[in-house]
Amino acid sequence: MAARGGGGRAIRVLNVAEKPSVAKTVSGILSNNQGLRMREGRSRYNKIYEFNYTIQGQPCQMMFTSVTGHLMEIEFEGRYRKWHSCDPVDLFQAPIQKHVPEDKLDIRRTLEEEARKCQWLVLWLDCDREGENIAFEVVEVCSSVNSHLNIWRARFSSLIDREIHQAAQQLERPNQLFSDAVDVRQEIDLRIGASFTRFQTMLLKDAFVFNFSTDGRNLILSYGPCQFPTLGFVVERYWEILAHEPEEFWKIQCSHTTDEGTAKFNWMRGHLFDYTCAVLLYEMCVQEPTATVTKVRQQEKLKYPPHPLNTIELEKRASRYFRMSSEQTMKILVQEQQQHPVWGPYAQQLLDPSSGLWRNPSGGGHDDKAHPPIHPTKFSPGESGWSEDHKKLFELVVRHYLACVSQPAVGAETTVEIDIAGEMFSALGRTIVAFTPTLLTLESGITRPPPLLSESDLLDCMDKAGIGTDATMHDHIKKLTDRFYATKEGSHFKPTNLGEALVMGYDDMGYELWKPNLRSMMEEDMKAVSVGNKRKDDVLATCLQQMKACFLDARVNKVKLFQALEIFFDRTNRTGGDDQHNHGQLVRKCDVCHDSDLVLRKKPDGKFMIGCSAYPQCRNVIWLPGSISEAVVTPTVCNTCTPGPVFKIQFTFRRLEIPPNFNVHHLGCVGGCDDIMRQLIEISGSGHRNFSSTPARGRGITAPSRNDSQNNQQQQATCSFCHQTGHSSSDCYSLTSQNRSARSQRVNSNNGDSPIPCTTCGSPCVLKTANTESNRGRKFYSCQSQGCKFFVCWEDSIPTTRGGGSSSATTTSRRQCGGGGQGGGGGQSGGDVRFVSATGDPVSGRSCFICGDPSHFANACPNRGMRN
DNA sequence: GCAAGGTC
Incomplete structure (x- = not known):
């Protein structure tokens, strides 16, 4: 800290924390709870604490209040706030403003009133980016009433006395870059x-x-x-x-039972998907069943303590152990703790240097800069007034913390490997020399999909x-x-x-x-x-x-x-509200041809027109004022004009092209009842005339043209996808997952003889049948590849004629997928060894290899297994 | 009527 207040007189310091509880706690720490006074501010929740303190030898009269998180919000300027007031694409450049919302005005008043009286402002916001941004919001409010404020930032990450005093003595300046982000x-x-x-x-x-x-x-x-x-x-x-796709697999089960119990050996191949191959190996084991112990490995196993808890880890564990939602967990978190009858003694032992139990916690690799890892701040018996969830959560925090500062647990592990007819099996935790397995079977299993995502x-x-x-x-x-x-x-x-x-x-x-x-x-x-x-x-x-x-x-x-x-859903007879950009938005049924619709369209020159969708067969048109900058059909139906429904249109006019006594926003009707519309056509002419005053902005319809990129030559890179300059396609936020032209080529090049390839991974798609009222029975393709995204298209939307090969699309194999395979599709994993049979023939006409009966496989054979 | 980020 470089500056000091003036002379020996106490300077008045306004301190602001991110939330009321921090203002209270920090005030308590700095004042040592002596001479601490509290008074009300303008806001009910944000009290003001007063006490004396000395910063770097300078006596200070401290005023300590708080905000509640962000003080300000950003919002579009008024005319862009209504949904139909503009084209949504305009929101990418519509002016925005930062303002203090209604419910924070009382906090702003407190800050203004206190700031007027102070010489210093010390910001005690959380030390993360959001906190820095809130700090600048506070600065903006306070500086607006007192431009001479000396502005400081206190940096702290936990409410521990030493750290708080240190932060107060080593004040810094706020960081504009953090706030900018x-x-x-x-x-x-x-x-x-x-x-x-x-x-x-x-x-x-x-x-x-x-x-x-x-x-x-x-x-x-x-x-x-x-x-x-x-x-x-x-x-x-x-x-x-x-x-x-559930897939059958085969594994050899081996176990050995003695008086001491049963040792289960795992086949080191895991499991095989090839039945013939599994049978061959199993038969070899059955014919020569003596198991030879090839390796006994005994080693010390350390179970390392967990990393300190961060909030997310605490939420995850609370969800897993207690089925508490993360929201619940956040609410239940507590601060109070005292001597506990159960874990208290262990904690005391840990703190005793002579016990040698202590170990500094390991780093979890995360640091949000605002909070230390979650830890109990005090001891608490937690018996009075705590709910069961409250106690469980607290116990989790304490136990986890004690584990973090403990030496790793030491255990011994013995691995035994055996060899039966060249096949290797292994078991944990037993010491055996040589034996004949008491059980040796060939079992089948089926791969399972992963579960739905839990919280x-x-x-x-x-x-x-x-x-x-x-x-x-x-x-x-x-x-x-x-x-x-x-x-x-x-x-x-x-x-x-x-x-x-x-x-x-x-x-x-x-x-x-x-x-x-x-x-x-x-x-x-x-x-x-x-x-x-x-x-x-x-x-x-x-x-x-x-x-x-x-x-x-x-x-x-x-x-x-x-x-x-x-x-998934049936269509209504209404078009979507965004349809002006291709087919036009439905305004009413055409009153000339009585067959088609009158639709609102935006022409390439930016002007709006309402015409019949049957053009050029029907040339019915309704003229609109030339001063319109935006027009959107609303769901509101005019209750005057017939035959209905006639949907009203939300118009926006260019201010300079209409008389001052007319509003730029007008919910109008083109059915004939609207005098304002008629007057505006008379005043500014209709849309087909060419006005030189305000060139149409032509926004909304066309994608950015190449001219856009040519205009800006100082940036070299041009994205091949969005045609914008300043970045290459690999850095494009638009992030196409696929080259679009390659995508359509794949579909169009399909000659009907082979299944439609998935545009994502190239594997075949299966034909499925929709089951909604309007599409019942209609077929669509979807990729069935494991871990692959879904490609869907209607069968009848594919332009080529399919020549009798459509049935082949109903069969697929996930092994043909070129891009899938990740994503943990199979519930069974690890040790998958896939064999291609020597002849390359598909495994068909299987019969039980044990008894030869084709009515069942070996896994269901009553004679299966081999007992001593 | 829209986001995500603070916090009560």
């Missing part, structure tokens, strides 16, 4: 989330009959950079389960991929059920049809928007901003540019979303 995250999250959510919702919500109850709530098909990858994990596992698995996936923070992960999981994207069955998550269809739609476009990569890339960029390796504005511009390109492309390919949803 959060500004970038907030803006990207808002723009991507709002644009895709509005797009998806308006496109699909009214276009399908969703056969589930929304409990009276408005259905929102939200997209978020955290919630969607979380859904992705759930769907991906579900697909692995669906794609799992603990899901938290693990999110943690590994960096999705969310320890405080928000359970919110993202909960959002999946709130949005009807997934259901919780027991402690496992299963995607709903809606959740699966959305992921399928984007996947089929070739996008990885549902995968964690996007968030991981953003997180890397945030880190680069926070250490000064990348500039805030550059990261923002690049990311938004790429996501906008991705958005526009997704809109062009929205038919994929329709196709995916059609598999």
